[in-house]
Amino acid sequence: MNSSPTRILPPRRTALLATGALLAAVLLAGCGTGVQAADGAAADPSGAGGAYPVTVENCGSEIVVDRAPERVVGLDPSQTELLVRLGVADRLVGQAQVANHPLPEDIADQVAGVPELSTETPPAREDLLAVEPDAVVAPTTYEFTAEQGFASMEQLAQAGAVSYVATGGCAERRQTSEVDDLLTDIANLGAILGVPDEATALAGEMSDRLDAVDAAVAGQERPTVAQLYVEGSTVSAIGAGVEYDIIRRAGGDNVFDPAEDLFEQFFAAAVTPEEIAARNPDVIVFGVHDDAQEAQARDYLTATFPEVTAVREDRLVAVPSSGLFPGSVGNVTAVEDVARAFYPDAF
Known part of the structure; x- marks a missing residue:
């Protein structure tokens, strides 16, 4: 425009x-x-x-x-x-x-x-x-x-x-x-x-609602987080955009960064399983459209990354895709849900 x-x-x-x-x-x-x-x-x-x-x-x-x-x-x-x-x-x-x-x-x-x-x-x-x-x-x-x-x-x-x-x-x-x-x-x-x-x-x-999350997560030890989208055996990492900011507002440190070349042109990029394993996140957050996709994604992540901390400690957090669209009230709900998953004792 x-x-x-x-x-x-x-x-x-x-x-x-x-x-x-x-x-x-x-x-x-x-x-x-x-x-x-x-x-x-x-x-x-x-x-x-x-x-x-x-x-x-x-x-x-x-x-x-x-x-x-x-x-x-x-x-x-x-x-x-x-x-x-x-x-x-x-x-x-x-x-x-x-x-x-x-x-x-x-x-x-x-x-x-x-x-x-x-x-x-x-x-x-x-x-x-x-x-x-x-x-x-x-x-x-x-x-x-x-x-x-x-x-x-x-x-x-x-x-x-x-x-x-x-x-x-x-x-x-x-x-x-x-x-x-x-x-x-x-x-x-x-x-x-x-x-x-x-x-x-x-x-x-x-x-x-956002202020309440800020207060709850303040001073907490921040987990490292990989935010992914899983479609079959293809995995994309989220490294920028509102999706990235949801993790930040929820009190997590994303292992992928907007300054990386991966995200120079787009907020998401296809990555190899080896790349995710090397970054070894404490938590994996992934977007889903429905229960069937969530089940498929969980099965894939569990089978593919058995040694990654997020899988070993069962810290796989599904977020409805409706909460990841720009200009969505669901953005706030996603911040709340992810923060509760990071810090269940803080709420």
Whole structure:
């Protein structure tokens, strides 16, 4: 994306009936991304609690939104969950990649009637445009790859839709993304959707949970950790990105490092069993999609690394893949679960 402002106008099907209001600029301290409402901004007539227009920085570009979107699509269950927790389940007109991981039980019923636009891959361009979205939220820029047959940001803009990418999924941020990027997304989406109070409450909950982990693991002897993804007999090591930061926030020291050549181009890299054995981690954390994959991965790791400390001491920690996507509430849950596995007596 370029760095010039992109103005997204509201669909013609909803008129903008404005009344005067004033909203001071809201800046996210330490997050590197700002949300602003212009002086003299108008209160949104749709009933949302924000003021418009608002300007949001996302992936190096500015998006200007003139009113609260009313037809929203989450392009991954992680983003769909975030939208529901922000209180806009009634605005969802589509959800995508629904087979990647299930939604949490406490919110699944709220999207039961929302059309499923795709199962394992992003939806085809025609299928996404057919539901006439005015906002589309994705975990990464990949979901907007026109060459793959998906709707690009430009095509969505022409149709009157805002495209928002999780901060940790921006191309220039993917290698260095952190769990705290979720707080940026909550604030940005709260401004875009006109639900600032809900965003403040959700961000506060996430921050409180992370602070509790920080307090619990402070002063503990940190284990060495290999974070892996196992597919059959192929093993990839995670050495950067939000996945790496989850281990750090949980109180572990990853045996793979973002500065290594392995991770110069991507946050994960295929590694040999010999490489993992040589680093001999105290704990192995691995992402899984379901129970069957977890069982297969455990069997492989146990058979392949019998002399590695993590296997000998039975410290193999499975993490749902839903907790590893950028911009996911599951990032916080993953930090909590991994920290409990590292320090069971601290919680």
